[in-house]
Amino acid sequence: MQALKFDDIALPPEAEALRGEVRAFIERAMPQDTLPDSDFNQGHDPAFSKALAEQGWIGMTWPTRYGGGGRTFFERYVVTEELLAAGAPVSAHWIADRQSGPLLLRYGTEAQRERFVPAIARGECFFSIGMSEPDSGSDLASVRTRAERRGEGYVVNGTKVWTTDAQRNHFIIALVRTSQTSENRHAGLSQLIIDLKGPGVTVRPIRNLAGDEDFNEVVFENCFVGADMLVGSEGNGWEQVTSELGYERSGPERFLSAFRVLVEFVRAVGPDPDDHVAAVVGRLVSHLMTLRAMSISVAGMLQQGQNPALEAALVKALGNDFEKSVPEILRVAAPHLEEGSRFRATLAQTLLHAPSFTLRGGTREILRGVIARGLGLR
Amino acid sequence: MQALKFDDIALPPEAEALRGEVRAFIERAMPQDTLPDSDFNQGHDPAFSKALAEQGWIGMTWPTRYGGGGRTFFERYVVTEELLAAGAPVSAHWIADRQSGPLLLRYGTEAQRERFVPAIARGECFFSIGMSEPDSGSDLASVRTRAERRGEGYVVNGTKVWTTDAQRNHFIIALVRTSQTSENRHAGLSQLIIDLKGPGVTVRPIRNLAGDEDFNEVVFENCFVGADMLVGSEGNGWEQVTSELGYERSGPERFLSAFRVLVEFVRAVGPDPDDHVAAVVGRLVSHLMTLRAMSISVAGMLQQGQNPALEAALVKALGNDFEKSVPEILRVAAPHLEEGSRFRATLAQTLLHAPSFTLRGGTREILRGVIARGLGLR
């Protein structure tokens, strides 16, 4: 059995130094007309993202020559957790900042880096992820969208689905099949940057059960994509995607999605609740403090160049179960559910969105499987 | 998908009429020197069983010509649940009454019925179950104990394990292999009645983690068993065992094992606890009332000659999870854990025994598998 290793890492002073600034910014820039929501998928607000970028807080860890901040993962951690805890609208730049930027820096051509990365860091260029397809579920290797070589590029045909914010963002990095399925299901996949507003691309919003349109279906019909939009090398898509999934593994977004419900609960119960209510708050706080410590350990281990894959999966699995349980626990613990209270409104919003918490980057089943593999069981 | 069908059956008046009598008997006959325990495996007390038999409450549903009571399953249900709820010592006669008697009545020879059944009903003859073996786990078809024909009987060699009360009871009904393993793993098995005090049988108690000796290892070394001790027909053991397991499916013993912890909790918190403590009691009571209604439905459907296999598995799975959760829930809900209190003593005893609750008649995995099959998923 592999030992579970979480180094006892705390955020360093230069990261903590940022915290006050971030809070002041949020205080100033937070939109007043919506209920704060700690779910990173809620709140697509280009103006907020732009203001954030002006602080230098998008692409913080990227090289300065590409418009990045050249800062540490720890500094980024502080900014991210403060934004989520406050329920700020981060959805617009989220994927570009967390996934697409790092992917392009690692695998992109120099031209791609120069074109996209500084624009992302300026908060002017938003990306979506194009992995899932109608019949793929969690099985990414079953991708069927085809990209055929034609002249100086590719002709893409197929459909991506569950693409968050595709109707609002600028580009999608689509996982496509560039050669026929072979014995090795992971071979023949590639990643292409595709302009979501370009010809041959149709974006159809999919309403979710809460009535919002976050998800989309993205249909490619003879969509021409220049060869210069290939990310990394042809046929290397699987490896790239796998490393990309690593970026979304165990940040604070994995356990904070329901955090505003706790805040409103504390507001609703007032300063001197009974023992049970106090214990419920204490219990959730202890889980949050623990998850945060675990998550910071993983960030630190990444910063040191380690690959804490098992540890990241543990944080994600625990965080997922935790954030789903929060609204359920607070709902029954609340002494009353006043019609029209902020607590009730936040609770309702989170209950409706809760089914989506586990859709992100691997279901509970997948995560547990990853852990079992890490334990040497499979 | 097969519909889940629980008829709305309540206990009929003639069964309810018995309740007062049973309570009066318990009041009178209950031993005073031990902590009442609702776990049917706790408390092997031949004197108590004998007194119970004198009331006509062992073998209640069996034909009167075999010493039975000729009563309904509902009447038996009332007696059983009252005994368990009071934490009476029922372990001595339990298996004989619930399993061995019905098995012999259904499959036994006339001579076997006449010899054993009335003795069981008199509370003078106690049986153990001989199914599990050192390497079988939940996989009963892997039984390796051999019974070879020799003259007027069989010579048995092999080892049974986890045999409750074998050191105290009179007989074991052992599942043995009477012919070689074939393609059909379920073929070639038979059931034999074996005298636990007879030659060729060695019973070795196995201490459990609580320090008690309930389990045993039973070793057969050239143990001769007369052919008249074969139950049913040779090679039909699998079918017989499967129907036998049905008897242990969904009675009140499936959800009452931790009941005394609740009783002592109510005593400990007094008449006017805070809202949370009241809610915890209410929650457990609602689960108990519901499980009991489900269990009575199954008893009624059995009484009507139906075969509610899926429903029985549902009760058992739910009951199992419930009774394991009871001590954990009450432990954290208790305002204090007074050293030396009855609550604390009962809680400790039940916590130590809780791991055994799921060992009985199928683990959680097995039960969920049975349910999945019932739902048509496999």
Place this chain on the structure above:
Amino acid sequence: MSETQLMLDTAERIFADHCDKALLDAAETGAFPRELWKVIAESGLPLLATPEIGGSLTDAFRLLRVAGRHAVPVPLAEALIANHLMGLGNCAPRASTVTLGIADSYSGEGAEVSVSLSSVPWARSVDQVCYVIGDPVEIILLDVADCDVTPGANIAGEARDRVSFLGVPDRCGSSETITVETVFELMALSRCALMSGALERCLELSCDYAMERKQFGRELAKFQAIQHQLAVMACEVAAAGRATDAAIGCLGESRFVAMVASAKSRVGEAAGVVAEIAHQVHGAMGYTHEHRLHHFTRRLLAWRDEYGRETYWQQRLGRDAIAGGADATWAFIVGR
């Protein structure tokens, strides 16, 4: 029994015919399904629990379970109980459509009263609102035309309106056999029945989806982890149904309050567990508005809150159980 079955079959047919996805979607944007309501009214179902036609409350709750299976978006539970109350008040059921509410503020001397009711299903779309007040209870009918109605909705998009009235209401009799509390209990049981039906439906939808949907080359249903989740779900669905039936079976008995408390708490718990697993099994598909699953899961989330959350009923049940002392805990559970 066979007459009841006939009635339930009729209801099943009506609901299945009308309550398609489009109707549910429309109703959740506030469009009252008049055609469906007319068919239901003509079938006599809303009068099932009035003494006149020999029906019983028992049948009414069985009917609601069927309604829950179809998420029927009309105030059927309210009409059934309102008509029952009018019957108790010896007041003939009206041809008009009626809903029911709980008065949460009331004042008045003499004939004129001021009353307000919150979360009244579809008050905006019916003719009358029924409520009870006082001891012995008076059964009151308000003409919606004379009321202030503020439209609202619960988390499932079901119409839940605020109704205010100032004036002389239509007093249609009084009853000694029930109390204001009884009406609350009956309405709590109506939510148990509706939830039981919706829970069954969630289980069916989830099993069907698991059998149909493939991942990694085989049906979801073949994965042991999914099988076990569906097994847990089946346990909860079964418990909810049984708890509801047990309470229905005790109508009019002294055990009724305890049984309703037990049922509303137990069914409410099942609702949370089942909704979560159903969505877990359905994945992204079940999160879309286009899929019908959410009509049932969102109703489960709404109904478990209506007429007393789990906590409320658990506290009541717990206090009653404790009242007799530790050694009577078992007698309380058994009811004797």
Place this chain on the structure above:
Amino acid sequence: MSETQLMLDTAERIFADHCDKALLDAAETGAFPRELWKVIAESGLPLLATPEIGGSLTDAFRLLRVAGRHAVPVPLAEALIANHLMGLGNCAPRASTVTLGIADSYSGEGAEVSVSLSSVPWARSVDQVCYVIGDPVEIILLDVADCDVTPGANIAGEARDRVSFLGVPDRCGSSETITVETVFELMALSRCALMSGALERCLELSCDYAMERKQFGRELAKFQAIQHQLAVMACEVAAAGRATDAAIGCLGESRFVAMVASAKSRVGEAAGVVAEIAHQVHGAMGYTHEHRLHHFTRRLLAWRDEYGRETYWQQRLGRDAIAGGADATWAFIVGR
């Protein structure tokens, strides 16, 4: 750091060499493992947290985690903290063996006092019992020879004795840097550290068992349901270890109380979940006395109750979190 690692390796070797099944069984029947205690004492481990040898409390808690992995049946946590306290009191550690208790009743004027301490580990077998009292705290040592000792045991069979004393105790100094509460917090953290080690061991035993044991023709570890149970277990073990380390990392800081509260609550929760799954995976085998699993699971059940159950620490932590108001909840969690 490498000196710490050297110490931990030494400890691991001593514990692994001595704490076999036979020793654990004997200790649980009340036989103090003198030989083991002697080896530990000679190694200097109990003095790890006294200023004299330059050790730190941090190392002491790391050591306890290793001790938890082996269910070491001696009062090591108590000796470590007692020696630390004596150091604070500027009183040289004694050659004698010492345990530690919490005074739960105390009275006395002048030199003579009457004090009783419950649940003192191995009081019957050591030379002295240490406790603290008053504000500023006085560090007191009782000679066991002068005490009334009533042997007792916790659910794990660990010696937990009642100690009464009437007379003039040995006052070995006082300290301004700690309070009576601090000692309680340090002891709570000792239980977190011990539990973290025992939890790791339960996970190892369970994974090993699942890889080894066959059922229906294949290893348990190959069943998806078992894999998922072990995954849940690993999550809990990891959380417990991390919560403990985080609290150890805050020794001496103002955050310490909050971190201990969080850790004792979180680790206590993990203990229940892990013990249950470990037994579930081990089946009947793990229920036998012969198997070593229960030495760890029973200790988990015992230790989660010692020095404050989950509920106790949750209430304290919750009240502190709430004190700053809703909008400061996050700042409380972050600690700034």
